[in-house]
Amino acid sequence: MSENKKSKANVFSRIAKWLRELKSELKKVQWPTAKQTVNNTIIVIACVIVVGVLICVFDALANLVIDALLGLFK
Numbered sequence: 829m830s831e832n833k834k835s836k837a838n839v840f841s842r843i844a845k846w847l848r849e850l851k852s853e854l855k856k857v858q859w860p861t862a863k864q865t866v867n868n869t870i871i872v873i874a875c876v877i878v879v880g881v882l883i884c885v886f887d888a889l890a891n892l893v894i895d896a897l898l899g900l901f902k
Contacts, residue, residue, distance in 0.1 A: 860868070
């Protein structure tokens with residue numbers, strides 16, 4: 829039973845050590861400012877819109893090509 833208590837304490841001490849190290853590492857992180865976050869969000873939204881438009885245009889062109897090819901064989 830003594831070994832079981834040691835292993836449980838060992839588990840909790842390892843968890844405590846991991847949490848201390850996690851806290852230490854999070855203090856080292858350079859968090860973005862609110863302005864940087866807004867700018868990055870705007871860039872991501874713009875990129876999503878541009879890619880969406882490109883996919884829509886490609887889909888429309890592919891649809892026209894397929895319809896034209898199918899029209900040839902009717």
